[in-house]
Amino acid sequence: MLSLAIIRGFVRDRASVFFAIVFPLMFLVLFGGLLGNQTQSKVDMIQVGDVSFIDQMPKDARAAFEQTFEITRSDDLADAIAQVKKGDADVAVEMQGDTLLAHYTQTDQVKAAVTQGVLQAFVDGTNVALSGKPPTYRLDAVQVEDDSLKTIQYVTPGLLGWAVAMSASFGAAATLNGWRNSKLLRRLQLSPVPTGTLVGARVAVTVGIALTQLAIFLGLGAAFFGLRLTGAWMASIPLLVVGTLCFMAIGLLSGAVAKTTEGAVNMANFIVLPMSFLSGSFFPLDVTPQWLQNLAHVLPLFWLNNGMLDVMVRGEPATAVLLPMAVLAAFAVVVTALAAKLFRWETT
Template identity: 65%
Template sequence: MSTTTSPLLALSRAILRGFSRDRTSVFFAIVFPLMFLVLFGGLLGDRDTPKLDAVQVGAVPPIDDAGPQLRESLDQSFEITRSDDLAAALKQVREGKADIALEMRGDTLVLHYSNVDAVTAGVAQGTLRSFVDAANLAASGAPSRFQLQVDAVEDDSLSSIQYYTPGLLGWGVATSAAIGAAATLQGWRQSKLLRRLQLAPVSTRTVVAARVLVTLVISLVQMAIFLGVAMAFFGLRLDGAWWSSVPLLLVGTLSFMAMGLLSGAVAKTTEGAVNMANFLVLPMSMLSGSFFPLDGAPRWLDVVSQCLPLRHLNEGMLDVLVRGDGPSAVVVPALILLGFTVVLTLVAARLFRWDTA
């Protein structure tokens, strides 16, 4: 073993041993993000598209006389109960115990809804309008020229766990890397360890390489635990080029480690460095799709999100873990994260001081 490799491995083992003995660090790096995965998996893992609760008042011929295909389509969207009391049905809708009430007035199907839930009302109106159009065509006796076939873009086994596992993993890795680097740098500075390292026989470059190596190993452990738990308990499936998420995760780890170094270089205390790193990562997770999708976000918010490294880490992980893209899908996100790493490291080096004074 070379004289360069031996000190690097020895320092790496020492730093990793120190991390494993620090229960607080282990909790926030592994257990805390995993709690969110279990919470989301338990709450959302088996969630299907909810049906709307509809109360049918009296006879409604378009529904009662619907053919098998129309009836099947209706049953996919509504859970229909029957009532002969219109006032009672309207009271249920008004109190939120039912989503809509339906009655027939002559040849008109009347939909009663509440203005309190405009989204549900819109879904019900659109669905029933399509149903009435189809019922009219069926009643006219005209042959159907067009048919609709509905296919999901994913296979039937795809569950919602696959959509939020990459985001939660990205947030966990970002938090661990940023806070760990910030606390380490400031802690070494306050304990005068940085000054002593200048006099040690081991080069500063070797010390830095050992700390980076340990951070990368911790990220890989986080990834293995996250994916393992999601696969074992919540039905996560890894297909295609999922393995290409590994190099992307490592580059993302370096990016957030650089962010932590910047926090440690600017702050004057360990607590300040940790708080600053957390202040940077936590809002970023909200704006980068770690906890909820950004599909309905305003345009300006989407532009801001594109300027954040966590957004690119999450998107790249989604592409290869969920969307089935090939290894080329991680190239652009990895280059962007690498750019963040270089810029943040240069800024941190510029602001770095050996002592707190």
């Protein structure tokens, strides 16, 4: 009877049912969409100039090659390498004598290894087809980034973006809802302290925490894991500030809608945690279906992660953060306005 009573209590508690059953099922659907029934996507290749290796492939090998690589043509090697470095393409190939020179990016190490392996297989197959002669072609793979760059360079921006998003949204949600439920918000409203001062204090604390996270991530990464930033990495600071305000707005929305502090934090978690998987915080988006890659562009965390990756790793100029900052700022304004409209001074 006691067990039956506990089960009834569990079923009647909607929050418990949601986070015990519905929330995990959401991740099943998420990872099913990410990894289930997924065919290998084509490798984006830029062919620079005439590449005799491709022209001399046997017909069946050429067909398989075109099924493996999505080929675009260019006569500008510098622009092609820049696209690879930025992540707009996976590899750029050119011919230097009988050598197929492949310029690849190390941002996605798995795809880099697969690209080199597949290219080597096609080179070997073409050499076998041209039997009776010494090997005609050879492959030389060149990394477009500095050879000294390590995996930590690519991991840091995504994990930092996720950490900032979590702390900013959770802090705002818990503070707003906690102050409202304890009636402290009403008392502060009636106090002589201007509202702008209260908001400014909360924003200053949250931004200070985000900048502290940035310092800790970069400090520990440099001291213990060989982190070495490239490009205009200082531009990540204003980007991080705007990103913090954006995720504070999500926390405010959660705090405005939920009735309890726990509910507000859970709601913020419900929004931010799946977003982190869809925005490249934990693994490259190249492994996901195209429709999920397109979906990522409407998520604010994608813009925060991608902007930091541009100036911390890809060597982009400081202006590369302007578009991500504009998107994050617009998102913050819209969500804050929605939170203000839904906010109630008293819980019902």
